[in-house]
Amino acid sequence: MQALTKRRKEVSREPMTFMERIYIPSILKGMGITFSHLFKKQPTIQYPEQKREFSPVFRGLHVLNRDEEGRERCTACGLCAVACPAEAITMEAAERMEGEENKYREEKYAAKYEINMLRCIFCGLCEEACPKDAIYLSETFAPANFNRKGFVYGKEDLLIPDPTTEPEAYAKAKGQPRANN
Amino acid sequence: MTLLAFDWAFLLEKLILIAIIVLASLGIALYTTFAERKVAGALQDRPGPNRAGPFGLFQPFADGLKLIMKEEIIPSTSNKGLFILGPGLAMTAALMTCAVIPWSSYIEIGGRKIELQVADINIGVLYVFGVVSLGVYGIMIGGWASNNKFSLMAALRGASQAISYELAMGLSLIAVLMISGSLSLKTIVEGQMADGGLWNIVYQPLGFIIFFICALAECNRTPFDLPEAENELNMGYHQEYSSMKLGFYLFSEYVNMIMSSAIMACLFFGGYDIPFLDESKLPVNTAAILGVVSILAKIVFFLFLFMWIRWTIPRFRYDQLMNMGWRNLIPLALFNMLLTGAVILWQQG
Numbered sequence: 001m002q003a004l005t006k007r008r009k010e011v012s013r014e015p016m017t018f019m020e021r022i023y024i025p026s027i028l029k030g031m032g033i034t035f036s037h038l039f040k041k042q043p044t045i046q047y048p049e050q051k052r053e054f055s056p057v058f059r060g061l062h063v064l065n066r067d068e069e070g071r072e073r074c075t076a077c078g079l080c081a082v083a084c085p086a087e088a089i090t091m092e093a094a095e096r097m098e099g100e101e102n103k104y105r106e107e108k109y110a111a112k113y114e115i116n117m118l119r120c121i122f123c124g125l126c127e128e129a130c131p132k133d134a135i136y137l138s139e140t141f142a143p144a145n146f147n148r149k150g151f152v153y154g155k156e157d158l159l160i161p162d163p164t165t166e167p168e169a170y171a172k173a174k175g176q177p178r179a180n181n
Numbered sequence: 182m183t184l185l186a187f188d189w190a191f192l193l194e195k196l197i198l199i200a201i202i203v204l205a206s207l208g209i210a211l212y213t214t215f216a217e218r219k220v221a222g223a224l225q226d227r228p229g230p231n232r233a234g235p236f237g238l239f240q241p242f243a244d245g246l247k248l249i250m251k252e253e254i255i256p257s258t259s260n261k262g263l264f265i266l267g268p269g270l271a272m273t274a275a276l277m278t279c280a281v282i283p284w285s286s287y288i289e290i291g292g293r294k295i296e297l298q299v300a301d302i303n304i305g306v307l308y309v310f311g312v313v314s315l316g317v318y319g320i321m322i323g324g325w326a327s328n329n330k331f332s333l334m335a336a337l338r339g340a341s342q343a344i345s346y347e348l349a350m351g352l353s354l355i356a357v358l359m360i361s362g363s364l365s366l367k368t369i370v371e372g373q374m375a376d377g378g379l380w381n382i383v384y385q386p387l388g389f390i391i392f393f394i395c396a397l398a399e400c401n402r403t404p405f406d407l408p409e410a411e412n413e414l415n416m417g418y419h420q421e422y423s424s425m426k427l428g429f430y431l432f433s434e435y436v437n438m439i440m441s442s443a444i445m446a447c448l449f450f451g452g453y454d455i456p457f458l459d460e461s462k463l464p465v466n467t468a469a470i471l472g473v474v475s476i477l478a479k480i481v482f483f484l485f486l487f488m489w490i491r492w493t494i495p496r497f498r499y500d501q502l503m504n505m506g507w508r509n510l511i512p513l514a515l516f517n518m519l520l521t522g523a524v525i526l527w528q529q530g
Contacts, residue, residue, distance in 0.1 A: 022509070024390070027494055034224045034493045042226050 059122045059137040062115055062153070063160050063173060067105055070164040073134035076110035083129035088119035105132075113158065117142040117151040138173070194295050202279050202299065210435040211241040213484055217435075220488040248428035256328060256421050263326035268422065268429035271319025275436035277312045281305040282443045283367045285453045285472035289465050297469060298367060305366040306358065309444060310351060313399060316437065317343045320401075320408060323430065324418035335417035338499065339408030342398055345506040346405075350395035352514035353388045356521040357381055357448055366444075370452030374460065380451040387517045389449045391510055396441040398506070401434060403491040407499060442483035443476065450479050 019025055045052055054060070065073050076093035094111035096104045103109075127136045145151055161169035215230070215237070222229025230237040255264055285297040302308060317340050324336020360381060361369040373380050382389050398405040409417035419430045446452055453472030454460070460468040497505065 027490070030493045031489060034489065037226055038223050040226050042228055044228050 054139050058139050059124045059127075060139050060141045061117070061137070062120075062126070062135055062158055063138045064113065064155065064158045065134050065136060066160055066162060066170075068163060069102070070162040071101075071103060071105040072109055072159070073105050073132045074110045074113065075106045075108045075132055075134070076113070077108075077131065079129045079131065080126035080135055083125040084120075085123060085125065086119045086121045088116045088121075089126060090114050110155065113155045115153050115158065117153055118148060190293065194293075195299060198295075198297070199280075199299055202284070203276060206276060206279055206436055206439055207432075209439055209480075210432055211245070213435045213438065214244065214431075215241045216484065217488050217491075220485065221492050224489070224492045245428065249425050251424040253424040253426070254421075258328045259421065260326040260328065263322050264421075265426070267319055267323030267326055268419075268426045268433070270322060271316060271433040272429045272436070274312055274316040274319060275433040275440060277315075278309055278437075278440040278444070281308050281366055282440070282447060283370055283452055284476060285469045286460070287465070288469045297473065301365060301367045304364045306354065306364045306369075306448075309366075310347070314343070314347060316399075316433075319430075319433065320418050323422065327418070327421035329421050332418050332420045335408050335410070335420075339401065339418060342401075342405060342407060342502060342506075345503060346395040346398035346510070349391055349506060349510035349514045350399065352511060352518055353385075353391035353395065354448070356385055356388045356514075356518050359518075359521050359525060360384055366447050366452070370447050370454065373451040374454045380449065380454070380456075382449045385449065385517070385521070387513065388521075389445075391514050391517065392445065392449070394505075394510065396445060397487070397490065398502075400437045400441055400487070402438065402487055404494050404497045405502060406491075406496055407502060410496060438484060438487055439480060442480040442487070445483055446476055446479035452476055 067073055076091050078091060078093075081087075081089040081091060090112070091110045091114070092112040093108055096107045096109055122137065124137050130136075142151065142153075160173045163170040218240070219229040219237075230240040233239040233243045255261055280299040281302060283298040283301070287294050287296045289295070320339040320343070321336050324332040324334075324339070327333070357369070358364060361372045363369055363372070369381075372378055397403075401408050407417075409419065419427055422430060453476040455471055455475045458471075460472065463471070
């Protein structure tokens with residue numbers, strides 16, 4: 001039979017020899033192995049203080065984007081909700097009124113936009129479906145919460161800070177530009 | 182009236198000594214639990230507990246506090262008296278051993294000679310064995326009183342293991358007693374300290390290995406931790422225990438480890454003897470303190486060895502355990518005894 005890996009080992013069914021039966025030589029060998037591990041480098045990352053870098057294609061929490069003038073890009077077309085395989089996204093559309101042109105980019109906007117982070121599988125299909133570049137996945141993940149309601153993220157949680165009034169918070173939320181797009 | 186003239190200073194000195202030894206044993210046991218987790222971490226390439234205090238040094242107190250704060254549950258179908266007695270007995274038996282261990286020779290305070298040993302009884306080794314076999318009752322009573330079949334099965338395993346390994350342990354010890362010619366631990370240590378006297382490990386390497394294996398089994402340590410096999414018996418004889426009663430059981434295991442390390446140091450590694458150093462040339466008090474440091478260093482080494490073995494090898498199967506005890510260790514110990522006797526006779530001419 002052809003071996004699948006090079007690490008395959010034949011199991012010997014022969015009765016144990018005297019040296020094997022007294023166990024001590026093999027125990028000493030094992031102790032040597034464990035002792036050598038005392039001096040090995042520990043791969044531990046001290047989590048809250050140190051964090052591991054995410055890969056550039058990491059898909060984390062969603063962000064609702066604004067354009068450079070600080071207007072919401074989302075037009076509540078619902079394509080993200082349709083694309084979502086976990087049915088995590090719900091929204092309610094509303095019409096833009098006179099005098100709201102500086103808040104919403106187009107005539108229609110999302111009055112309510114909710115993502116249930118317990119349902120979401122962070123596949124990124126909403127990001128791909130969006131024709132307005134309004135939603136994308138960031139490099140953070142949902143923090144722990146004590147109740148289920150806390151995981152239903154509304155617009156106030158998802159919307160990126162306004163670049164015209166809070167440029168620093170906006171830059172922070174936007175993060176590093178992606179390498180692949 | 183000399184019978185009534187009681188040496189009150191003697192009583193005071195012994196009481197202080199007992200207090201120090203018991204508190205020190207408990208303190209060391211506390212930090213042995215911490216060391217166990219640190220050693221386990223280091224051997225498995227991880228840091229171990231490091232959050233409570235600097236380097237995690239307050240971890241044992243956090244663990245103790247957690248155990249005390251837990252709800253105390255006494256099963257309604259259990260035998261309440263025995264259920265409470267079990268952990269107490271385990272702990273008492275573990276701590277009683279320290280009475281005969283010579284921690285060092287003696288110190289002199291104001292012309293008064295204070296022995297650093299609670300009781301130098303002439304049957305010290307027998308006393309140790311008697312007390313150690315009492316420890317089995319802690320396991321048996323705990324398992325029986327829980328009224329839980331898994332606890333009982335684990336207790337039976339524990340008791341049969343302890344009894345079978347005590348035999349080999351005693352037999353391996355007889356060879357040491359033949360060399361030293363005394364049952365008093367102090368005399369055994371002094372025999373190894375005397376001029377030209379070597380540590381008993383030199384004469385009794387096989388005896389030491391047998392004794393060490395049996396000590397592992399007596400302390401219910403891996404690879405002989407069948408009584409508390411977590412993944413087979415769900416925790417073993419202390420399954421029904423909670424809160425500090427469970428803590429007592431876990432803690433008595435560590436006290437047992439310390440005591441068996443101390444006994445091994447006394448019997449085979451010269452007790453408070455410092456190698457390549459003539460203690461009699463030093464001032465009395467300095468020599469005594471160095472002796473305490475020496476025996477503590479030996480105890481720490483054995484404790485590390487216990488942990489090192491625990492985190493290296495898996496547990497024996499029950500039939501392997503019994504085979505090893507009855508069919509390998511006891512014949513080996515008997516052979517060792519005969520060999521030692523023959524050599525002693527040959528040397529005497």
